[in-house]
Amino acid sequence: MRNNSLIFRSKTLPISFRLQKRVPIVLLILIIITLVTMIISTSVGEYPTPPLAVIQTVLGIDTGNPEYAFVIKTLRLPRTLTAGLVGMALATSGTIMQGITRNPLAAPGIIGINAGAALATVALIVLFPNLSAGTLPVAAFIGALTASVAIYLLAWDSGTHPIRLILIGVGISTITGAFTSLLVTFGNINSVNQALVWLAGSVYGRTWEQLTALLPWLIVFIPLALANAPQLNALALGDELAAGLGSRVEWQRSSLIFISAALSGAAVATAGTIGFVGLIAPHIARQLVGGNHQGLLLTSAILGAMIVVIADLLGRIVFAPVELPCGIVTALIGAPYFIYLLITTRKK
Template sequence: MRGEMMNRRPTTLFALLILLAIAFFMANIGAGEYELSLWEVVQTLFGLGSGEHSFIVNTLRLPRALIAFLVGAGLAVSGAILQGITSNPLASPGVIGLNAGASLAAVLVIVALPAVPLGFLPPAAFAGALLAAILTYWLGWKEGSSMYRIILVGVGVSAIAQAFITIIMMSGKIMLVTQALIWMTGSVYGRGWEHFYALLPWMILFLPLAFLLSRQLNLLQLGDDVSKGLGSKIEWVRGGLILVSVALAAASVATAGTVYFVGLMAPHIARRLFGPSHTTLLPASALTGGLLVLASDFVGRTIAAPVELPCGLITAMIGAPYFIYLLLTENKKSGKM
């Protein structure tokens, strides 16, 4: 009997997460200066609403809600992969310089190359994040990849990227710099279908790829020697997983800016609910991350209405204390406190 309950638990939790995500999805579409009831939202989504409602829902709010969920899912899976390959619970897309590299490339496009079409922003951010990851991985290599060295080097790479971002901002035109600053706060404000269609191919390709590689990620948890003994080519596997993590983080950052701490918090929440196996953890992290950004966007839009707070600010307000808590917990576990 107890075994049956344990087997049903993941299914029940997945169902609850999906229901919560749907609830916040519908709440996001209904909330705003012109409020819509749940029934009006449902009617409009099924093509039965008025023309005014159709414009509000389908043009203004639906793409924003979809982007919020996809951005959260991408950042969360990226963070779960990094925590898995580094065996470090404090790892996230910002740790090995991914966010900073993607932000540098995106700010360069926004401020220095304003004529470049919007569709080039995700590939540019991917290139920046990939370059940061390669640099971090290469500098952290010493007769093999030490994850602790990679994390330390990643902090340095992030600092260098932030310095270049500051230089670009100081030398750019004020209107473009303002646009870049708004983007860097981490927000889905003003995001439309053009942003959604630029993000969608990256998520369609790399989220399923991450789920397919989950078994390899489980093998890495056994240690390098055991993984090699089981026939796993650990450096190739690690490199492939980092590439997937880079792509998900870069596409998310290019679309919504730096939404802080989602890549750290969502995998931890999912791990507490579903356990450490990555075959379950990665899909659970995707759902949790999407829910976190949807909920943060909803809170940001309603808590100080009509003023909108960026969802990145809300996640930072929650994530910073959570990060400190994790840091103190890990220090106690390692006997440093």
């Protein structure tokens, strides 16, 4: 079997492990598009700022207008950067989940990981409203990890099976969603309002504090995900073949679930439950660069950043001056796409 042309096709997720030569070009194009989108997003608002002023402010060049610096640095730039980082975390987490389950419909928001993070974060907001924003990612990570461990243990039967993981995950998502609703029902009205806005999924009002709380999680866990790309490629071949190639299947799957939980938990804690990014971005990336996770993870992360930034921009301008949370925008786009995937997967 030739390493440079290893092709595996399953009934649910056809994957080519040939590392496409166009990967660097695709990455470069996506990075440029994402940066342009972020500049436009930072310049648009009730007080418009020229895109050139955004670039000058970021580079530390005086624009001659101090109001531009305040609007860009204090109000918009942290929001835009947070949207990009949240998208990267969700997309990377979704790519990992689709790889270890070998299912194109798997995503943290669908199999219960995001729901666990949401429950922990809502509990912290409602029960301990005076805690700092820096504690939210830790709580969300604990919630996401707890949900992941519960899914893993309940799906265990002399090993784990991808389909069992997904079905158990849907059940865990339903249970944690019920407890989240219970907290919202009986909580203090002010805390409940904050939790409801957060549950809609939004980067509105995000500051440098939230950005700096999120950034370390991405610095640690996205490189870990990239380092585990060969293990993801092996798991995507199937458990028996992966074990035959020398992979410690259960150890690798559990460690990858841990990484996925950390990324999705940090994203949920920062911006709420923004759905479908972890579902859509890996699919688009797979069409662009193939199934080799060494290129797929990076491409998916950049696409995730682009999707959330665009969703936040659309939410601000479509019904201006009323703002739609970006979680609603991604749901409006992602739900039909999810139905489309269900139909196409059934046909295959």
